[in-house]
Amino acid sequence: MSMQERYEPQALESKWQSRWEEAGIFQAGQREGAPRKYVLEMLPYPSGKMHMGHVRNYLIGDVLARYYRMRGFDVLHPMGWDAFGLPAENAAIKEGVHPAVRTAENIIQFKAEMKTLGYAYDWTREVNTSDPSYYRWNQWFFLKMRERGLAYRRTSRVNWCTGCLTVIANEQVKDGVCERCEKPVVDRDMPQWAFRITRDSQALLDNLDTLVQWPERIVKAQREWIGRSDGVEAEFVIDGVENASLRVFTTRVDTIYGCTYVVLAPEHALTSRITTPGQQEAVEAFVAKMARQGMEQRTGPDAPKEGVFTGAYAVHPFTGEKVPVWIANFVLADYGTGAVMSVPAHDDRDFAFARAYGLPLRQAIAPASGDELGPVDQWEEAYTDDGVLVDSGPYSGRISERARADMGEWLTEKGLGNTAITYRQKDWGFSRQRYWGTPIPIVYCEKCDPQGEGIAVPYDQLPVTLPEIDVQAVLTGKGEPPLAKISDWVNTTCPKCQGPARREAETMDTFVDSTWYYARYLTPNEDQAPFDPEAARAWLPVDVYVGGPEHATMHLLYFRFWSRVMKELGLSPVDEPVERLITQGIVNGPDGRKMSKRWGNSVAPATIVNRYGADTARAYVLFAGPPDRDFDWSDDQVEGSYRFLKRVWAYAYQHHAATRDAVHDGPFEGKALEIRRATHKCIKRVGESIERLSFNTAVAFVMETLNTLQSLGAPESLAEKAAVREAVQMLCTVLTPIVPHLSDEIAAAYGAEDFTVTRDWPAFDPALVVDDVITYAVQVNGKVRAEVKVALDATAEQVRAAAEAEDKIRAALTDKTVRKFVFVPRRLVNFVVG
């Protein structure tokens, strides 16, 4: 095959893309008996256009997928669409286009754009989460989980827009007002569906230790998010109110003798019962104000501490003293018991609150060092460290840690409390008042289900599909949930009594869709189950999962939770869905700011592909820096990557005619040997770089190799020609994970009839990756004074002799005593002189 002089990426790239597709080389499950690798990137929400973050994300997976294939694995590398969601629904409200229509258009565009980048996907497994054949299994999972008590209905707090008269998402609340109508947003308690993820809080926490190939920061973020605290609950009986007592949760029961009052969340069930008539007005006003504020405002970064006295007193379990009961904004109703004991001397928040309201301080802990802190009323801040208990009755003199254990035991014995473990993690509320999502397969029948708990739609009636709608009339973003407006959909018959019933009008959070999609790719057409458990045994867990670190605590926790559920249901063999997680950094604009419309600093992938070709885009994005690091876009560097590819092309072109048929069995000496050495070092280093995800250095090593080859000049002898031919072939081969189109084109020009990615990753010759002459640095007292070249296997004595023969070294050693001679094989020697 001939080769043209100019590198013209556009034409050759689409040619190879179609050839790969025709040959079906990226379809998984074709390599009988080969070990398997499942490489996955987080599936995208199909907006109309890709951005550079997508390009980078998929590229990381793509390089690995191609590389593993060359390493002999049967690789599964699928792609699909997280197709439900808010943007399409918002667009529908604004423009009146049906979300399904818009989403379908977007998918076509997005997919076409992805294809221009040459990703090695198995498109035969494409999944669309908005397709009934997919979301029916969301419904199936929901019913299974409900049977197990893992999905339930509860009352919980939502953002209620006072203008739109509807529930809105957190992202739609800006500074306490609705971003659409700018009316105030308030908290409102409403019935919601939730998944009992907290059942597995401890397991999810424990299993983090097994995720050794996850980035430390993600593991830490999850640990923090689950937020286990070990402490005690202690009971405070309300003075003078029949059968009223409250429990506080504390991790610092050792400070309890310093407790001078207790504080409840305004929403605490006891608040209204214990408030004295004199305080009623103030308390009600405060509670009302809190309800108006919404959580954002109330507990935000610089919300001041505010509270009010209820008039009630509670009995301190240890001292029997009566301490006042307050309510305050900073106490959270949904954490611990919704009540805290206040120890202003030893807690920062309590200190600030006590100071603001003139409440008393009492010291209960002294520094273990014996340092005196002075009178507690004059403290500038709380003393929050552990220490030795003081003024703590029988516990005085004990150290904090011991005291905690002893006091917990005492409370348990007296029936005034118990040790307790609390988690920050909350159950996952997943119902949404949206149209564009999975319908929750529940109906309400007043006759069979007067409590309104919901009756499951029978499995054989799944899927409950979304009805056709008049977009303009239904998707208004206002009032009751869209589906509630479709009377012939929402009105149905009760599966139990066949009488009239209403369907649940809420839909599922789109995070449900992304909990298990990776398993759907295994058998995307399965219609008896979400997926075939047999295939799951073959392919799970996912070997490599690539996505943004912003998913640390939501998606990746839901995903792990769901994996456990799938195992319980006998569908999947594994607890943990993913072996190795890679989180990629952000691609910023050239100005260092996040690419966005606002700054006008976005660079569209399509622009780069059109101008330079996909391979340049690929090489640049990989070369720009390590995958987990952010980088700023640089047009100049793109140009540099393009230049590099042109140079590869030029080298191949230049020697094409003379070397493409050159065969030589050896020996290789002189220049031919140099060429081969460069080639084999390149194979070794690129492979090692890819293994450790250092794609930028992989590219750099190929550049370096090319520099070396070029400086060696045109081949003359047959041996040299054969060496150049090998060099070109190997360059194409090791470059194919990075720039696959260029690689295949050059390889074909050199006579290849295969695809480079279907080759085995080349083995390097170990004899060729070490030079036979080594340059040693010669140091005197740790400073480099000279270099010497010696044979590879030179002994310490030989290197020392060579070093001492250097003028500079001789001069530096004159009149000095060599106290020590350090020899580091193949690197340096150091004369330590005095």
Place this chain on the structure above:
RNA sequence: GGGCGGGUGGCGGAACUGGUAGACGCGCCAGACUUAGGAUCUGGUACCUCACGGUGUGAGGGUUCGAGUCCCUCCCCGCCCACCA
């Protein structure tokens, strides 16, 4: 406030296990080919110094024959979480 990253030439970055700091690329300088080049090729390029030599990885200290890398103290930048008792 907490957690996690990160501070290395003019810039992006390299140095994987303590061993010649600055690979590779961009930019810049000089030259070649050119009517011209923002095309391509060749050479140079950490800083100070004419040179000998010296100085350099955010600052300061330490360990070591030897520190970008390990230890201690501190400063700055970015991201995430944030009144969780």
